[in-house]
Amino acid sequence: MLSGYNKIRFMRTVAQNARLFCVQPNKQVAVDKALLSKLRKKTGYPMINCKKALVQFDNDIKEAETWMREQAQKEGWEKAGKLQDRPMSQGLVGLIEDDTSVTVVEVNCETDFVAKNENFQALVSQIVKACHKHTPQSDNGKVLLDNNEINSMKDEDVTLSDKVALLVGKLGENIAIRRAASISKDSSTVVSSFVHASGPPMVKDGIKLGKFAAITKVEIPDVDGIAKELCQHIVGMNPTEMGEWRPKPIDKKELKKKKKEKEENKSRPEDKVEQRLLDQEFLLDSQFTVRSYLHDNAPKVEDFVRMECGEDLGED
Amino acid sequence: MCSSKMAAQVFRKLLLTKSPIQCKFTLDFYRYGCIRNISLSTHLSAAKPGPPGGGKETYKRDKPHLNIGTIGHVDHGKTTLTSAITKVMADKKMASFLKYEDIDKDPAEKARGITINAAVISYETENRHYGHVDCPGHHDYIKNMITGAAQMDGCILVVAATDGTMPQTREHLILAKQIGIEKIVVFINKVDVADAEMVDLVEMEVRDLLTEIGFDGVNTPIVAGSALSALNGEKDDIGKDKVTELLAIADEYIPLPERDLDKPFSLPIESAITITGRGLVVTGKLDQGVIKKGDEAELIGFGKKQKVNITGIEMFRQMLDRGEAGDQMGCLLRGMKKDDVRRGMVLSKPGLYQLRNKFDAQVYLLKPEEGGRNKPFLPYFQCLMFNRSFSVSTSIEIPDREMMMPGEDTRVTFNLYSEMALNKGDRFTLRDGSRTIGYGVITDFHANIDIAKFFEDVKMKKKAAKKAAEAAEQA
Numbered sequence: 001m002l003s004g005y006n007k008i009r010f011m012r013t014v015a016q017n018a019r020l021f022c023v024q025p026n027k028q029v030a031v032d033k034a035l036l037s038k039l040r041k042k043t044g045y046p047m048i049n050c051k052k053a054l055v056q057f058d059n060d061i062k063e064a065e066t067w068m069r070e071q072a073q074k075e076g077w078e079k080a081g082k083l084q085d086r087p088m089s090q091g092l093v094g095l096i097e098d099d100t101s102v103t104v105v106e107v108n109c110e111t112d113f114v115a116k117n118e119n120f121q122a123l124v125s126q127i128v129k130a131c132h133k134h135t136p137q138s139d140n141g142k143v144l145l146d147n148n149e150i151n152s153m154k155d156e157d158v159t160l161s162d163k164v165a166l167l168v169g170k171l172g173e174n175i176a177i178r179r180a181a182s183i184s185k186d187s188s189t190v191v192s193s194f195v196h197a198s199g200p201p202m203v204k205d206g207i208k209l210g211k212f213a214a215i216t217k218v219e220i221p222d223v224d225g226i227a228k229e230l231c232q233h234i235v236g237m238n239p240t241e242m243g244e245w246r247p248k249p250i251d252k253k254e255l256k257k258k259k260k261e262k263e264e265n266k267s268r269p270e271d272k273v274e275q276r277l278l279d280q281e282f283l284l285d286s287q288f289t290v291r292s293y294l295h296d297n298a299p300k301v302e303d304f305v306r307m308e309c310g311e312d313l314g315e316d
Numbered sequence: 317m318c319s320s321k322m323a324a325q326v327f328r329k330l331l332l333t334k335s336p337i338q339c340k341f342t343l344d345f346y347r348y349g350c351i352r353n354i355s356l357s358t359h360l361s362a363a364k365p366g367p368p369g370g371g372k373e374t375y376k377r378d379k380p381h382l383n384i385g386t387i388g389h390v391d392h393g394k395t396t397l398t399s400a401i402t403k404v405m406a407d408k409k410m411a412s413f414l415k416y417e418d419i420d421k422d423p424a425e426k427a428r429g430i431t432i433n434a435a436v437i438s439y440e441t442e443n444r445h446y447g448h449v450d451c452p453g454h455h456d457y458i459k460n461m462i463t464g465a466a467q468m469d470g471c472i473l474v475v476a477a478t479d480g481t482m483p484q485t486r487e488h489l490i491l492a493k494q495i496g497i498e499k500i501v502v503f504i505n506k507v508d509v510a511d512a513e514m515v516d517l518v519e520m521e522v523r524d525l526l527t528e529i530g531f532d533g534v535n536t537p538i539v540a541g542s543a544l545s546a547l548n549g550e551k552d553d554i555g556k557d558k559v560t561e562l563l564a565i566a567d568e569y570i571p572l573p574e575r576d577l578d579k580p581f582s583l584p585i586e587s588a589i590t591i592t593g594r595g596l597v598v599t600g601k602l603d604q605g606v607i608k609k610g611d612e613a614e615l616i617g618f619g620k621k622q623k624v625n626i627t628g629i630e631m632f633r634q635m636l637d638r639g640e641a642g643d644q645m646g647c648l649l650r651g652m653k654k655d656d657v658r659r660g661m662v663l664s665k666p667g668l669y670q671l672r673n674k675f676d677a678q679v680y681l682l683k684p685e686e687g688g689r690n691k692p693f694l695p696y697f698q699c700l701m702f703n704r705s706f707s708v709s710t711s712i713e714i715p716d717r718e719m720m721m722p723g724e725d726t727r728v729t730f731n732l733y734s735e736m737a738l739n740k741g742d743r744f745t746l747r748d749g750s751r752t753i754g755y756g757v758i759t760d761f762h763a764n765i766d767i768a769k770f771f772e773d774v775k776m777k778k779k780a781a782k783k784a785a786e787a788a789e790q791a
Binding site: 031033036037040046047048051090111112113114116117118119170171172173194196198199200201211212232235236237283284 | 389476478483716
């Protein structure tokens with residue numbers, strides 16, 4: 001006797017064979033199965049599009065492919081239009097560094113499944129490269145760009161927004177460029193960067209990809225990589241402002257008053273989060289604040305940028 | 317309307333009597349009686365929890381339960397299939413039909429924060445009861461795997477015949493592998509708008525992909541059908557019949573998780589009392605397995621491993637011949653002294669555990685919103701690891717990375733202060749002072765290390781780094 005599973009398999013083959021006989025009326029042109037398989041493997045476009053293309057060009061695989069590539073761009077835009085209101089909280093930041101400047105770009109998507117996808121990562125690195133190439137100069141060496149400025153940039157005569165739309169069509173998820181920042185190097189400073197990925201480190205064509213990134217500009221001399229340590233601190237502790245270089249002289253009376261208040265409130269010290277970079281406890285050596293650590297090691301921080309993928313910027 | 321109210325009250329009263337036959341009778345009466353408006357509300361109650369007893373059916377625990385999820389690329393019909401399954405099974409009175417909109421929450425609700433949707437959708441087959449698990453992202457599944465919340469025991473991969481395997485088909489399969497799923501059943505969807513060649517090609521593609529990612533691509537059962545047809549009640553040969561077939565295959569191909577009772581016994585020790593003239597009694601709750609009087613056992617933990625003989629079992633001051641998983645009990649061990657035993661040791665079947673003090677684990681770190689730390693974790697961070705009835709200090713190492721941020725999941729190497737009884741797959745909690753900072757699950761063991769030497773090395777390393785820094789400054 002057939003076991004349940006075998007029985008089902010048997011029934012299935014019968015059902016499949018039965019289906020082979022019912023030819024659907026609107027698909028009369030015979031498509032070569034091997035060609036269909038080849039085209040699908042080569043392009044990765046949906047099976048039904050491959051078939052349509054082959055039917056249209058009478059099994060001419062070359063023409064079918066060109067037609068599909070054109071079609072994909074159109075479909076991408078249609079899809080992007082449909083999906084544009086869907087919320088995005090995932091994605092990647094990409095960072096590139098050369099002799100003149102460091103650029104970081106954030107690209108968002110809906111789920112981390114897409115963020116892990118190779119196509120998406122390739123797109124981010126293309127965008128980062130194009131953005132790095134076209135970033136305008138500024139006087140103070142720091143440039144912040146919004147999504148519109150980046151979208152209209154071109155890479156090999158294709159606008160970045162076109163590239164995004166193409167991938168939206170392929171992945172079926174909303175994708176958008178969010179922002180970019182760039183800090184340029186000069187002779188009196190050191191620009192350093194740090195990227196933190198939520199998995200193992202990701203590097204694609206010399207571009208570091210991750211969830212968090214920070215760039216700092218520190219005056220020379222950069223004592224044993226302190227700029228890099230600072231970047232790591234900034235990623236980890238999320239400061240929002242620089243703080244005062246020279247702290248106000250400490251008034252003994254005020255200190256006593258503060259101590260009293262603290263005892264009254266009895267709140268855990270960690271509950272209150274310090275937002276000023278220089279007043280934060282240094283991540284890599286918790287007995288110093290960043291200020292005292294820097295004073296011991298001498299360099300001065302001129303500027304910093306921090307980017308966390310999907311962070312709330314207080315916009316709608 | 318009046319009669320319907322009365323019927324509902326009778327139904328509620330009968331529910332309280334807990335008699336299955338009476339319940340069944342009233343249920344049937346309740347369904348088929350002239351009370352349409354209320355029976356409609358019983359269907360809806362699956363989606364919207366109402367007040368207790370508000371016309372709800374009682375859950376009968378007569379079939380083994382499994383958690384199952386649908387995975388696959390966007391728009392390949394995961395939700396449609398789930399809806400179709402509930403519809404097909406509802407016809408057999410084994411589920412409540414849920415419409416597509418009931419399952420697929422609107423984007424606002426779907427926004428991050430609602431990480432898990434496990435208890436709402438369920439259906440039965442002749443042999444099993446299935447719960448449907450759905451999470452919005454990769455990270456959420458991993459988190460559930462680590463913390464042990466609502467895991468998938470198996471899954472249905474949905475691939476549209478019109479598309480073939482797409483980017484996310486691949487990502488989802490990688491995820492399934494990562495969270496420990498071994499058996500997958502495949503549903504090739506949208507056969508109503510594809511033709512036989514396409515279905516064949518897609519089937520080949522799916523098998524290739526399954527094999528590539530490490531599943532049994534050759535023997536994985538694949539069903540081709542149309543969830544939409546099943547949902548619309550059209551073309552039964554590719555619709556309803558195929559959905560039924562899919563579930564029958566899932567019943568057979570996806571194995572039941574091993575029951576706690578069938579595993580080797582393990583009793584984490586909570587306390588030990590000497591009873592003069594009789595011996596030492598250790599107490600605790602039996603985690604898994606069955607203990608019988610006269611069993612050989614091993615007492616293991618804190619660097620010690622001792623063979624013992626269980627000469628008696630007691631529960632509620634009464635003697636027992638056997639204790640089962642879940643029992644809170646005491647075991648009499650003859651010839652043992654109180655100094656031989658410590659809270660945190662485990663009394664287990666010989667060979668179940670080894671003494672370990674260095675292992676790899678997949679760890680999830682709580683976000684500040686979840687009560688965790690708001691600072692990142694650096695290598696050699698020290699915290700307490702809690703597992704079963706023990707806690708032990710540990711120092712962590714982070715392979716290939718500078719630090720970990722709260723809210724992330726990472727592979728971490730643990731160095732314990734004492735050698736403890738551990739096994740692969742054990743779950744534990746990490747605490748730091750007064751708060752829980754993360755959860756983990758053991759994935760791999762290293763050779764045991766000399767922990768004193770380890771800390772000496774860490775100190776030396778830190779000193780050397782400081783010296784180098786000072787030297788650089790002077791230069």
